[in-house]
Amino acid sequence: MIMEETKLDKQRQQQAYENYVKRKTPVHNLPANMAKAFVTGGAICVIGQAILDVCEKSGLDKDISGGWTSMILVLLSVLLTGFNIYPGIAKWGGAGALVPITGFANSVAAPAIEYKKEGQVMGIGCKIFTIAGPVILYGIFTSWLLGLGYWILKISGVF
Numbered sequence: 001m002i003m004e005e006t007k008l009d010k011q012r013q014q015q016a017y018e019n020y021v022k023r024k025t026p027v028h029n030l031p032a033n034m035a036k037a038f039v040t041g042g043a044i045c046v047i048g049q050a051i052l053d054v055c056e057k058s059g060l061d062k063d064i065s066g067g068w069t070s071m072i073l074v075l076l077s078v079l080l081t082g083f084n085i086y087p088g089i090a091k092w093g094g095a096g097a098l099v100p101i102t103g104f105a106n107s108v109a110a111p112a113i114e115y116k117k118e119g120q121v122m123g124i125g126c127k128i129f130t131i132a133g134p135v136i137l138y139g140i141f142t143s144w145l146l147g148l149g150y151w152i153l154k155i156s157g158v159f
Contacts, residue, residue: 033094040093044100048073070101077102081109107131 051072055065080086086106090097097103111130115123129136153159 036092037094037096040089040096041100042096044073044097044102047076048100073100073102074105077105078109081106082113104132104135107135 048069052065052069055068056062060068077086080089086097086102087110090103090106098106108128108131112124112128115127117123118127150159
């Protein structure tokens with residue numbers, strides 16, 4: 001009798017736990033998330049294209065206009081991060097806000113803002129690249145490996 005009650009208690013606990021997990025686990029709607037990412041990334045690209053067009057119409061050549069576009073997008077992202085607006089955009093738009101250059105700028109600015117209370121050196125200086133650091137490291141390393149491979153193929157006469 002006691003064994004049956006213990007077994008019933010364990011079953012109830014298990015069921016209560018499963019219900020708790022179902023309530024707490026977020027439900028994701030993949031098509032909706034993809035649509036939000038598409039709209040967010042598209043809006044960032046439209047803004048970038050508008051900046052590029054304005055720069056080119058003001059007489060700058062294509063390369064200089066591209067540089068100005070990148071700098072302005074980074075500046076806008078950092079400002080929106082500083083005013084705590086970009087995290088809301090990123091939460092809604094997902095990868096659409098995190099993949100472009102604006103997401104990278106956000107990943108550098110957010111830790112700087114978060115750790116500024118710890119001081120210029122130990123706070124901002126040490127923590128600014130906590131998120132973006134691995135991206136920079138592996139990006140540079142991968143480009144070095146690809147460059148080395150290209151160089152080897154070039155001297156061997158393949159290219």
